[in-house]
């Protein structure tokens with residue numbers, strides 16, 4: 019597909035499984051043509067949620083009709099609890115009922131919840147079907163639609179059941195963000211800031227200067243999305259299955275996932291990006307406590323997250339949390355645990371994150387007790 023000046027393309031370099039992330043306004047209406055260019059003759063099963071269906075499903079279906087692409091649609095409830103066995107079963111059944119073949123495609127139209135669930139279904143029906151991501155939240159456009167992690171949650175922890183299954187194409191239509199609620203935009207921004215905090219201090223400084231323009235829309239927003247996608251594509255191409263430095267993308271997640279599980283995946287109390295924001299603030303304060311980073315850097319991170327309206331403390335989670343010991347129990351289920359030893363993404367400062375293996379559980383517990391007491 020030839021590029022138009024307003025569409026930017028980032029490539030995820032996975033050899034014969036390489037794919038494009040196309041970013042720009044109006045891509046949803048053109049999705050039929052874009053998909054047909056990559057998967058000629060494929061029929062599709064669209065999986066979406068109730069909010070996104072109202073705002074964007076008809077435009078997608080019109081584009082598929084224009085291209086003569088056969089399609090079905092499954093509309094699921096919105097929210098984190100949809101990443102469950104129950105809704106996985108519904109997604110799998112919908113794809114099989116539509117009699118899609120292995121060479122057809124599952125299309126995720128939605129945020130990260132729909133992307134993770136639909137990707138999992140695509141990865142297991144007929145032992146792996148084509149998968150296309152049409153991310154509609156900021157979080158999905160900068161993070162979850164890229165890299166092939168799919169899955170669902172269980173009561174014991176986040177994303178504990180799933181498969182790696184890469185998409186064939188990602189179409190990030192920036193204009194669909196106009197209907198995204200402000201709280202969800204803010205939550206997605208946490209994952210944008212994450213890329214700066216991992217290893218791009220200049221990007222973090224740029225975000226501190228330009229966040230208002232990113233929230234307002236326009237070129238700064240598209241630039242932030244493209245930089246984020248390039249950052250993630252680079253890591254995924256190096257380490258698709260997280261045997262090495264892909265784990266850095268988990269900055270803030272060891273704590274954040276524990277908070278999501280502890281709140282029962284109740285999106286009214288905490289959404290993923292908010293958990294990541296608190297988790298990143300905690301990771302920086304924990305690093306300072308372990309004398310790995312300066313408290314000034316931890317304070318700078320917290321200040322920026324607070325400025326954009328994100329939570330940064332355990333006390334910011336409405337409705338209260340279990341005690342430190344129970345939170346540690348969720349952390350012990352983290353997928354980075356090796357032979358029982360905890361792994362955290364810590365930092366030496368802004369943009370200087372590193373993977374810390376064998377972090378003593380006693381140190382984590384003492385830190386969480388201190389944070390729970392509000393000091």
Ligand SMILES: NC(=O)c1ccc[n+]([C@@H]2O[C@H](COP(=O)([O-])OP(=O)(O)OC[C@H]3O[C@@H](n4cnc5c(N)ncnc54)[C@H](O)[C@@H]3O)[C@@H](O)[C@H]2O)c1
Pocket residue numbers: 067068069070073096097098101128129130131132134154155156157158161162163164165166167168177194195196197198199202205206289290291
């Ligand atoms: N696979 C990965 O690499 C990866 C990366 C980051 C996050 N995740 C996962 O992503 C999930 C969070 O994703 P999310 O923040 O997109 O949440 P989400 O999918 O729940 O979407 C957030 C809310 O916004 C609504 N919405 C989405 N797009 C909209 C639009 N354009 N207009 C109106 N409403 C819209 C949704 O209906 C939902 O209510 C978590 O489950 C997290 O674990 C996965």
Ligand SMILES: O=C(O)C(=O)C[C@@H](O)[C@H](O)[C@H](O)COP(=O)(O)O
Pocket residue numbers: 161165167176177209260264265267268271353
């Ligand atoms: O793609 C990755 O790798 C990430 O870690 C990105 C995270 O933002 C994302 O939330 C991911 O789903 C977390 O992965 P998990 O392996 O801890 O479930």
Ligand SMILES: [Zn+2]
Pocket residue numbers: 161209271290294
């Ligand atoms: Zn995340």
